[in-house]
Amino acid sequence: MRSRALTGVARPLDFSYAGNLWIAAAAVGTFLAVLLWFGLAADKAPDWLGGDWISAAGAAALAGLGTFLAWAIGRELDPDRPAAAVLASLLAIAGMLVLGPPGIGACFVVLLAVRVLNRTTGVPATPPDGVLLLGLGVWIALDGGWIYVAAPCAALLGDGLLARELRRFVWALAGAVASFGLLYVLGGPEVPLAAASSPEAAVVAVLAALLLLPTMRGAGDVQSVGDAGGRPLEPVRVRAGQALALGVGVVAAIERGFAGLEMLMPLWAAVLASGLYGWLPGGAEPTERGTR
Numbered sequence: 001m002r003s004r005a006l007t008g009v010a011r012p013l014d015f016s017y018a019g020n021l022w023i024a025a026a027a028v029g030t031f032l033a034v035l036l037w038f039g040l041a042a043d044k045a046p047d048w049l050g051g052d053w054i055s056a057a058g059a060a061a062l063a064g065l066g067t068f069l070a071w072a073i074g075r076e077l078d079p080d081r082p083a084a085a086v087l088a089s090l091l092a093i094a095g096m097l098v099l100g101p102p103g104i105g106a107c108f109v110v111l112l113a114v115r116v117l118n119r120t121t122g123v124p125a126t127p128p129d130g131v132l133l134l135g136l137g138v139w140i141a142l143d144g145g146w147i148y149v150a151a152p153c154a155a156l157l158g159d160g161l162l163a164r165e166l167r168r169f170v171w172a173l174a175g176a177v178a179s180f181g182l183l184y185v186l187g188g189p190e191v192p193l194a195a196a197s198s199p200e201a202a203v204v205a206v207l208a209a210l211l212l213l214p215t216m217r218g219a220g221d222v223q224s225v226g227d228a229g230g231r232p233l234e235p236v237r238v239r240a241g242q243a244l245a246l247g248v249g250v251v252a253a254i255e256r257g258f259a260g261l262e263m264l265m266p267l268w269a270a271v272l273a274s275g276l277y278g279w280l281p282g283g284a285e286p287t288e289r290g291t292r
Contacts, residue, residue, distance in 0.1 A: 008125040009115040009133075011072075011227060019082040023071040026089050027064040030096075034060035048100030062101035067093055069107040070266035070273075076114045077242055078215050078274040079224040079233060088266070088273035095265050103263035105140045109133070109148050110248050110267055113155035117162070118241035120233060122226025124163065130156055130172065134179045138186070144263065145189050147251040149179050151244060158240055198257030205253035205261060208268055209246045211275025216242050246271070 013020040038045050038056035049056050070092030074085030096102070112133050116125045125133075130152075137152040153176035160169030183189075219238040225231060249267050252260035261268065 006126060007129050008119075008121055008123040009112050009129050011115070011121055017082075019071075019075075019086060022086055023068055023089060026071070026093070027068045030067045030093055031060045031064035034063045046100065059101060062104055063093075063096050065104050066096050066102050066107070066266055069102075069104070069111060070269040073107065073111050073114070073245070073267055074270035074273055076111065076118060076120060077212065077245060077270050078277075079118075079120055079238065080218070080222055081274070081277060084274045084277035085270065087277055088270040091269040091273055092266050095269060099262050099265065102265040103140070103144060105136060106144050106148055106252075106263050107266050109137050109140055109151055110245055110264065112136075113151045113248075114241035114245050116152075116155040116159050117244060118233065118237045119159075120224070120226060122228035122231060124168075125156070125159060127171070130175055134175050138179050138183050141183055141189055142186060143189060145252060145255045145260070146183070147248055147255065149183050150251075151248045153179060154244060154247075158244070162234075162237055162240065198253075201253040201257045201261055202250065204258075205250045205268075208271055209250055212242060212246060212271050214278050215274045 013024065015021050015024070034049070035056060038049050038053070038060075042051075042056075045056070049059050067089050071085045071089040074088035075082060078084045092102075112129075115121060116129070116133065133152045133156070134149070137149040141147070141149040153172070156172035156175060157169060160166075160172045216239055219242065220235045222233050222235050222238050224233050226233060245267060249261075249264050249271070252264055254260075256263065
């Protein structure tokens with residue numbers, strides 16, 4: 001309970017759930033597989049692995065994190081169907097083998113912003129959560145685009161509105177103003193000219209986002225409960241988190257083109273997995289009431 005006093009967005013892995021055991025094994029397995037790939041075929045390894053063991057180990061660690069993030073984001077977007085998150089991790093592994101690791105910091109911003117809104121932890125975000133999330137957003141936004149500071153601001157403001165707590169909303173508004181002010185002082189992100197010439201990436205992002213619509217519709221009857229307290233998740237919060245994640249993904253694609261899509265590969269793996277899983281026999285039905 002002491003950790004809950006410090007943070008309302010952390011979700012420690014409970015290994016009594018099979019899905020949590022799976023993702024731990026999958027993340028470690030991805031790390032080892034990438035290292036083995038480099039060791040057995042260093043001369044034929046892709047550029048993203050680097051040319052030495054230190055670089056390869058770093059890339060392998062990022063690939064393992066990317067696998068975990070696809071699963072974790074999948075659990076937030078589709079809390080009733082943990083098997084869809086497992087599929088998301090597999091899709092992310094396939095994508096990373098071709099394209100390399102995604103933007104880990106950017107994916108963490110999306111993951112934590114969604115948790116602030118949907119409260120799958122069962123408790124609200126704490127002030128330290130807000131400060132750290134906004135700080136991470138500003139840092140990622142310097143290279144990744146304004147959306148990565150806008151997303152945490154939107155999550156915190158939306159959380160205040162949904163909770164109907166004026167004090168929480170006012171503090172979120174102050175944090176948003178401070179974050180955008182800091183980003184402006186630091187020079188803000190540069191908008192690549194290539195993004196303006198990549199409408200295909202925006203089209204791909206929008207079409208991919210449509211795959212989550214059935215999941216968003218099903219969230220009206222969400223059955224999962226929060227980690228703490230056992231209270232049912234609120235459909236409006238779950239849908240708000242889903243909409244925020246999709247908004248970040250689409251805007252990133254519009255602003256950064258295909259680089260923006262690749263940066264958020266775990267998010268799109270989770271979206272694709274949720275959409276595909278619904279077409280499997282029994283895939284449209286909830287498979288678990290807990291969210292861990």
